[in-house]
Amino acid sequence: xxxxxxxxxxxxxxxxxxxxxxxxxxxxxxxxxxxxxxxxxxxxxxxxxxxxxxxxxxxxxxxxxxxxxxxxxxxxxxxxxxxxxxxxxxxxxxxxxxxxxxxxxxxxxxxxxxxxxxxxxxxxxxxxxxxxxxxxxxxxxxxxxxxxxxxxxxxxxxxxxxxxxxxxxxxxxxxxxxxxxxxxxxxxxxxxxxxxxxxxxxxxxxxxxxxxxxxxxxxxxxxxxxxxxxxxxxxxxxxxxxxxxxxxxxxxxxxxxxxxxxxxxxxxxxxxxxxxxxxxxxxxxxxxxxxxxxxxxxxxxxxxxxxxxxxxxxxxxxxxxxxxxxxxxxxxxxxxxxxxxxxxxxxxxxxxxxxxxxxxxxxxxxxxxxxxxxxxxxxxxxxxxxxxxxxxxxxxxxxxxxxxxxxxxxxxxxxxxxxxxxxxxxxxxxxxxxxxxxxx
Numbered sequence: 001x002x003x004x005x006x007x008x009x010x011x012x013x014x015x016x017x018x019x020x021x022x023x024x025x026x027x028x029x030x031x032x033x034x035x036x037x038x039x040x041x042x043x044x045x046x047x048x049x050x051x052x053x054x055x056x057x058x059x060x061x062x063x064x065x066x067x068x069x070x071x072x073x074x075x076x077x078x079x080x081x082x083x084x085x086x087x088x089x090x091x092x093x094x095x096x097x098x099x100x101x102x103x104x105x106x107x108x109x110x111x112x113x114x115x116x117x118x119x120x121x122x123x124x125x126x127x128x129x130x131x132x133x134x135x136x137x138x139x140x141x142x143x144x145x146x147x148x149x150x151x152x153x154x155x156x157x158x159x160x161x162x163x164x165x166x167x168x169x170x171x172x173x174x175x176x177x178x179x180x181x182x183x184x185x186x187x188x189x190x191x192x193x194x195x196x197x198x199x200x201x202x203x204x205x206x207x208x209x210x211x212x213x214x215x216x217x218x219x220x221x222x223x224x225x226x227x228x229x230x231x232x233x234x235x236x237x238x239x240x241x242x243x244x245x246x247x248x249x250x251x252x253x254x255x256x257x258x259x260x261x262x263x264x265x266x267x268x269x270x271x272x273x274x275x276x277x278x279x280x281x282x283x284x285x286x287x288x289x290x291x292x293x294x295x296x297x298x299x300x301x302x303x304x305x306x307x308x309x310x311x312x313x314x315x316x317x318x319x320x321x322x323x324x325x326x327x328x329x330x331x332x333x334x335x336x337x338x339x340x341x342x343x344x345x346x347x348x349x350x351x352x353x354x355x356x357x358x359x360x361x362x363x364x365x366x367x368x369x370x371x372x373x374x375x376x377x378x379x380x381x382x383x384x385x386x387x388x389x390x391x392x393x394x395x396x397x398x399x400x401x402x403x404x405x406x407x408x409x410x411x412x413x414x415x416x417x418x419x420x421x422x423x424x425x426x427x428x429x430x431x432x433x434x435x436x437x438x439x440x
Contacts, residue, residue: 001028002153003045005038005053012065013048015352015359016104024146024347024399026163044157048100052092057156060089062101068357070113073105077134083144084136094156099149103142106131106344108352112315119337121310122282126338137340138368138392143347143399168402169432172238172331172367173226174276174307175409176252178260180220181211183253204416219415223263225422226412227270233429237271240307240331243298244278244291249310261298274305274331282312285321292325307331307406319351323362333366334406337377339388341368346401367404368392371411371421382424389428403432 004017009031021027032038035053038045045057052058064073064087077086080096087098087105105111116128131137150162195201210216230237241264243255253260267273275295281288295303306327308318313332322330330351334342343349343366351362369392374385389405396403405428412422 001030001043003030003032003038003041003043005032005035005045005047005049006061007033007049008066009033010066011357011359012104012352013100015350016065016100016107017048019107019347019349020100020103020142020146020149023349024143024165025150026165044153044160046094046153057094057153058092059095059098059100060093062087062089062098064098064101065104070110070354072114073110075105075130077130080145080148083148084134084139084141085145086130094152095149099145103145104352106142107349108354109315109343110354113354121312121336122314123310123312123336124315126335126340126342129342131340131342131344132338136344137338138395140341140344140346140368140395140399140401142343142345143401147399165400167397167400168236170236170238170365170402170404171230171429171432172240172307172404172406173409174309174406175239175241176276176309177220177408177410178241178253178263179218180410180413180415181207182218182221183257183259207415219413220410222409222412222422223267226409227267229426229429230271233433235429235433238274238305238331239267239271240274240276240305241267241295242276242278242309243294244281244287244309247279249279255294255298264295264298268299268301272305273299274307274329275303275327277306277308279309279312281321282308282314282318285324288321289325292327302326304328305331311336316351316353316355319360319362319364320353320355323351323360328361329363329365331365331367331404331406333364334368334370336370336373339369339373339378339392342366346396346399346403348402365402365404367406368396370406371408375411375417375421382420385424386427386431389424390431393431405432 002021006013017029021029047053047056047058048061050061075086077084078088085097087101089097111130112124116124119125126132211218242250242252244250275292277288277291292303304327306322311332348363348365351360351364353360374380393403407425411418412425414422
């Protein structure tokens, strides 16, 4: 256990210290505002305040964790042994910056509450982030800081027995389009044929015909392959199903189709299943509730996991809606256009609501790469993508974090723009589960 003294124990102080010590370093914490209690403790301890009490392990505090609400902050990024850091301190501090305030700034997504330019889908963009602007987007910086802090603590308290955490890998699969051609309405099917014909897409016209006449399997029906990989590599796999009504951005098969319902029920028996809230649920609680109830009607169990379609999050409103509907886990924390760590951590964390200044029960699972990011945004080949995947896996493994990836069922189809990506998915599983550096 580590005892932490501060002149004031705010919800922010308690939240971020627990995240760093309890969730990352597996060190139990105890807080005190009483100097005599702090001095009397013989085990590991640190003071987090404006001025040191004596020659104890001291970290000089920034004002951020003792404030409420958000304000525009002037942030200067410096280096701590070649690792970026900010909120610098003075020479008396055991480390050269306020690790707690800096970590809170990144994990609370403080910058997403401030005025910023959104993209065409009303999302906070990677380019707006401090991490992107200062070149550490692909580093789980909070975890790196925590382990560097641990090394300093070990020097100060060499007799304390520290526990280590284990690396984890979670493969998540979004189901935006369960089938490429099958089980769609007559209007959509007929329109597809007409579109293929007049655009001279002969290959797609023929494939559409052969699938609809049961000559060949629908290319997006890759679920048995995903389950086979799950079993082969013993990887934790989560499916997020889009079951919202049809819109320009939500083009899945209708959730009323019996084949779709049966598929979801089947997946529940073999893997974890969550909701993929449709495009317009970002600010629409009634629509989100309707889709949650629809999913629960299909699976006959409570929905506890969620990932927003198009990764559309507006903080704190989207997360407040999920909490209102008793969803316990969100997997939307990542960027569509860039790989890396949106919250600068590879450790799942509880969402801290800056509106109400409380730690919420919603646990956020940050992912660091997505298939469409690699293919559509970064224009990487499967072979090039494997190198990027390996680099990110290595970053996570170096801090024994949780490596979370996002693929789609259609990217395992080897169809059209996804040629070669099924093989990449398997190579990623090899890398993710065993540490084996697979070659494409």
